[in-house]
Amino acid sequence: MIAIEKLNFGYRKKELVLENLSLHLKPGHIYGLLGSNGAGKSSLLHNICGLLFPSSGSCKVAGDNPANRNPQFLQQVYLLPEEIYLPNVSIKSYLDVYAPFYPTFDNELFFRFLGEFDIPKENKLQHMSYGQKKKVMISFALATQAKVLLMDEPTNGLDIPSKKQFRKIIAGVLKEDQLIIISTHQVKDLDSLIDYVLILDDKKIILHEPVENITDKLAFKQVMSLDEVSTTIYSEGALKGYAVITPNIKKEQSRLDMEMFFNAVLSEKQQMLSQFNKQ
Structure with missing residues (x-):
C-alpha cells in the first residue's frame, strides 16, 4: 500500500532530512514509527500524505503519487498532525464542514469514540483544553476510516487514563484493508499496540521488524x-x-x-x- 524507493528530502538549501530512504508497508497492520526528536518522522509522514515533496526518489501510496494531490487519493489518506488548530465552532458544526470530504466517514463511530473519551458532543472546540481537542481530533481521524491513517504524536497532551483509552480504541478499529502509522518519541505509549516497529535514525529507516x-x-x-x-x-x-x-x-x-x-x-x-x- 505504501512503496517508497530511495527517497531524498530536505528543506530548501539545508542538508537532507531523509536520505536514500526506502520503505514498503502493507495494509492490515499498525506500524509504530519511532525516532528521536528531529529525526524526520513528521517529514516522512508529510511526504506520504503529499504535504511535502521529495527532491528525488519515489513515493507511492495506494497506487498514487501523493504529490499529485488527486481528490481520490486525498479521500483515502488522513493525517492527524502533532499540533492542532481548530476553529471556534461546535463539534457538530466542525463535523458538518469537514466530514463530507471523506466518503467513508462514520458519524455514529465518531460520537461513540467521543463518548469513550468522555467528551460532551455539545461542546465548542475553543472552550476545550488541549487534551480534549486532541481527543476530538483522534475521534475524527478514526471515524474517517481512511485506508491510510497517519498519526503524528497523537498522545501528546493526553493524561495517563486517556492514553490507556487511546490504546484500547486503536487496537479495536483496524481493518484488513487499512494501514495505520503512529509516530512518536514517547515510545512507552505504543506498548502492546503496534505489530510492526519502524525506527528512523540517521535520515533513514534502520529497522523494520514485526514485534x-x-x-x-x-x-x-x-x-x-x-x-x-x-x-x-x-x-x-x-x-x-x-x-x-x-x-x-x-x-x-x-x-x-x-x-x-x-x-x-x-x-x-x-x-x-x-x-x-x-x-
Missing part, C-alpha cells in the same frame, strides 16, 4: 545481577537489579519493552541490528 520477530530474536529480562546472564546486549538499572536485553538463544517467551528496545537500538546500534541481519 513477534523482535521477541523471537531477543529476550527481555529482569535480573538482580548482570552476572546472571552470559551475554548482555543492553542493560538499564531497575528498582530491583537490572532490566536486560539478551540474544534469545533458548527461545524464551518475553514481553517486548518498547522503550528499552528503542534505547538499545540507538545506544548499541551495530550489535542490536546485527541480530536481525543474520541469515
